Amino acid sequence: MSQLEIDQLVSSLPKRIARLGELAYNLWWTWHPEAPKLFQRIHPVLWESVYHNPIKLLRQVPRKALAEAYQDSRFLEIYDRVVDEYTRYMNPSVNGNRPWFPQNHGQWDRPVAYFSFEFGLHESLPMYAGGLGVLAADHLKAASDLGLPMVGIGFLYLQGYFRQRITEDGWQEADFELLDFSQLPITRVNSSDGSPMLLPIDLLSRTIWVQVWKAQVGRVALYLMDTDVAQNAPQDRQLTYRLYSPDPDTRIAQEIVLGIGGVRALRALDIDPIVWHMNEGHPAFGTLERAREFIEAEHITFEQAKERVCQKTVFTTHTPVPAGNDAFAIWQIDKQLNGYWEKLNLTRDEFLALAEHNGSYGMTVLALRMSEKSNAVSELHGQVARKMWSWMYPGRETPISYITNGVHTRSWLSSRMRRLYDEYMGVGWINRTDDPATWAPVYEMPDDQLWDVHKHNKRRLAEFMRDRARTKWITHRQHPVQTIASGVLIDPNVLTIGFARRFATYKRAALILRDVERLLKIVNNPGRPVQILFAGKAHPNDEPGKLLIQQLYRLIKNADSAGRLVFIEDYDLNVARYLVRGVDVWLNTPRRPYEASGTSGMKAALNGALNFSVLDGWWREAYNGKNGWAIGDDNDFDDLEMQDRADTESIYSTLENEIVPLYYDVEYDNIPHKWLERVKESIATIVPRFSTRRMLKQYINEAYVPLATAGQSARAGESVAQTVPQDTK
Numbered sequence: 001m002s003q004l005e006i007d008q009l010v011s012s013l014p015k016r017i018a019r020l021g022e023l024a025y026n027l028w029w030t031w032h033p034e035a036p037k038l039f040q041r042i043h044p045v046l047w048e049s050v051y052h053n054p055i056k057l058l059r060q061v062p063r064k065a066l067a068e069a070y071q072d073s074r075f076l077e078i079y080d081r082v083v084d085e086y087t088r089y090m091n092p093s094v095n096g097n098r099p100w101f102p103q104n105h106g107q108w109d110r111p112v113a114y115f116s117f118e119f120g121l122h123e124s125l126p127m128y129a130g131g132l133g134v135l136a137a138d139h140l141k142a143a144s145d146l147g148l149p150m151v152g153i154g155f156l157y158l159q160g161y162f163r164q165r166i167t168e169d170g171w172q173e174a175d176f177e178l179l180d181f182s183q184l185p186i187t188r189v190n191s192s193d194g195s196p197m198l199l200p201i202d203l204l205s206r207t208i209w210v211q212v213w214k215a216q217v218g219r220v221a222l223y224l225m226d227t228d229v230a231q232n233a234p235q236d237r238q239l240t241y242r243l244y245s246p247d248p249d250t251r252i253a254q255e256i257v258l259g260i261g262g263v264r265a266l267r268a269l270d271i272d273p274i275v276w277h278m279n280e281g282h283p284a285f286g287t288l289e290r291a292r293e294f295i296e297a298e299h300i301t302f303e304q305a306k307e308r309v310c311q312k313t314v315f316t317t318h319t320p321v322p323a324g325n326d327a328f329a330i331w332q333i334d335k336q337l338n339g340y341w342e343k344l345n346l347t348r349d350e351f352l353a354l355a356e357h358n359g360s361y362g363m364t365v366l367a368l369r370m371s372e373k374s375n376a377v378s379e380l381h382g383q384v385a386r387k388m389w390s391w392m393y394p395g396r397e398t399p400i401s402y403i404t405n406g407v408h409t410r411s412w413l414s415s416r417m418r419r420l421y422d423e424y425m426g427v428g429w430i431n432r433t434d435d436p437a438t439w440a441p442v443y444e445m446p447d448d449q450l451w452d453v454h455k456h457n458k459r460r461l462a463e464f465m466r467d468r469a470r471t472k473w474i475t476h477r478q479h480p481v482q483t484i485a486s487g488v489l490i491d492p493n494v495l496t497i498g499f500a501r502r503f504a505t506y507k508r509a510a511l512i513l514r515d516v517e518r519l520l521k522i523v524n525n526p527g528r529p530v531q532i533l534f535a536g537k538a539h540p541n542d543e544p545g546k547l548l549i550q551q552l553y554r555l556i557k558n559a560d561s562a563g564r565l566v567f568i569e570d571y572d573l574n575v576a577r578y579l580v581r582g583v584d585v586w587l588n589t590p591r592r593p594y595e596a597s598g599t600s601g602m603k604a605a606l607n608g609a610l611n612f613s614v615l616d617g618w619w620r621e622a623y624n625g626k627n628g629w630a631i632g633d634d635n636d637f638d639d640l641e642m643q644d645r646a647d648t649e650s651i652y653s654t655l656e657n658e659i660v661p662l663y664y665d666v667e668y669d670n671i672p673h674k675w676l677e678r679v680k681e682s683i684a685t686i687v688p689r690f691s692t693r694r695m696l697k698q699y700i701n702e703a704y705v706p707l708a709t710a711g712q713s714a715r716a717g718e719s720v721a722q723t724v725p726q727d728t729k
């Protein structure tokens with residue numbers, strides 16, 4: 001495999017600090033607490049202008065700045081520490097500190113394959129639209145940390161996801177930038193003869209060629225497919241230009257490439273997964289490809305092949321929203337997959353029967369049929385999913401369990417907060433994050449220290465908004481009132497609420513605007529004001545979503561909101577990091593039960609914010625009456641309008657009567673002790689349970705290990721039984 005890109009960068013750097021080139025190509029640096037500072041320190045201004053892309057930084061930085069860095073003893077001290085940790089992380093067996101997975105399950109020589117349409121690893125690699133991608137990335141990072149052998153499979157999108165710009169009148173405009181792959185932390189995968197690997201996907205009407213790139217995520221390899229090669233017809237070259245194409249022809253071809261192409265890519269790489277995990281239904285065609293392989297190699301029936309495939313497959317469904325469960329028109333299946341069923345020894349009707357529902361071909365249906373283990377992403381979502389798909393399982397229980405989502409603690413925790421945790425939870429707490437006992441000492445953290453850290457992060461958030469506004473102002477890209485709308489009048493001493501998410505209808509961003517007069521009264525309450533920071537993108541084709549942003553933006557611009565309502569443009573991982581670290585309250589208003597899980601509130605809780613949310617998804621499991629606030633209760637109205645009215649009343653009155661008074665209840669020392677009591681309760685009850693460390697262990701114990709050993713005991717005997725989990729925590 002080619003390491004050419006890495007070697008080139010390493011050899012261009014001064015020897016003493018040359019391993020920066022290696023770090024730049026392993027996304028491990030993104031979740032290490034000190035590594036980003038190392039890059040930043042070399043050239044802080046350039047670091048911002050290359051948007052935290054270390055490869056661009058190292059290529060563009062003047063030699064003089066590099067020379068200064070390696071003569072700076074403080075820099076070298078950090079460098080040596082980071083490089084040492086990196087070396088130890090990448091070679092755990094050398095140091096005898098085996099990670100959790102091999103310690104408990106032995107060494108697997110075959111990986112779990114994890115398929116996902118999107119991966120949200122870092123802002124410099126914009127291959128994600130929202131929560132699904134962030135979760136997929138956090139899943140890979142946790143696998144790397146736990147030492148679980150895993151490979152990811154996805155796409156390298158030429159245009160990434162769009163960058164959002166808001167016009168003076170509040171209209172969202174989408175900028176599609178072309179990415180320069182040579183500047184991304186990826187390496188091209190070559191064949192054994194040294195030429196770029198190029199894989200054919202034969203369809204009846206044509207062949208689609210795929211090339212493969214590799215991103216390194218700690219110890220986990222992520223393979224990214226790309227069809228923009230000269231061998232392809234123009235429309236096929238464009239298949240991997242954009243995430244979530246609304247064009248159904250493009251979409252089905254993308255899913256064929258992800259599923260079928262993904263399997264072929266792994267084969268070409270000589271990777272033989274022990275278990276296959278589908279993140280959402282998009283990759284489900286891959287299960288058919290694996291069945292085809294069995295049929296071709298072993299001349300078995302489709303039913304037998306299907307059983308073999310199922311036995312090794314896990315499927316996670318992420319949403320009850322119909323648009324999130326892809327279904328294709330039958331004529332499209334005919335057009336794109338005609339002839340494929342013959343390779344499966346199936347007739348067209350038998351092939352369609354695998355996934356046909358209400359006249360279309362459902363990817364979730366296919367995924368459920370082809371998986372031994374299926375799960376939803378929260379308890380409530382499990383109930384909803386079982387009801388939704390019960391028609392597939394007449395006369396028996398719907399086999400969908402749930403594993404609630406989590407977040408990768410290290411990626412989302414601020415460095416000040418981490419140092420506080422180091423002090424009170426003890427060194428090494430990060431490897432015990434998921435153990436509730438780890439968090440008992442939270443209650444002993446002194447209020448003044450906790451409040452100091454939080455205030456620091458609030459100031460950082462305010463500076464971030466100011467710097468962005470200033471940059472735009474300088475470049476004349478903004479009307480003066482937009483500068484105010486982007487947060488320059490924010491006061492770090494004021495109660496600050498964050499509301500950041502995709503502007504999808506079910507998230508009900510308009511709820512809080514239903515009674516503008518009452519809202520402005522809360523916001524402008526003399527002596528006890530409130531600031532609300534909004535951020536989020538609407539899908540470029542979602543007109544109602546864009547109208548909603550506009551309605552909100554017009555209010556924000558209005559002088560009556562006094563600069564205390566803010567819209568932060570271009571919500572992405574970078575904006576998310578500042579927001580979840582710097583707000584006091586994280587607000588979430590989804591229509592039950594469409595949130596499925598949600599994860600951003602977990603990131604905020606980790607950093608000492610309090611959640612104020614509808615009892616949907618994860619929050620329904622986390623809320624205990626003392627660790628935040630609920631909007632509404634665990635019952636639903638039949639009438640949506642009544643539901644909205646009741647939830648709105650709950651939002652306003654809880655703010656007026658509980659949240660605002662509690663925040664401003666400061667004693668002689670200007671510290672809100674009662675507020676901090678809640679914060680500590682929130683940290684202690686939320687951080688361990690809603691971490692990817694807990695989540696991934698659950699996937700390992702409930703899905704990966706049982707499936708890895710299924711069907712083997714007859715052949716391999718005891719050796720398998722011995723690798724069964726000891727520790728199920």
Ligand SMILES: *Cc1c(COP(=O)(O)O)cnc(C)c1O
Nearest residue numbers: 130131501572573576598599600
């Ligand atoms: C965490 C995160 C999400 C997921 O947010 P939810 O609204 O909780 O689903 C989406 N986008 C970004 C950039 C995130 O960091």
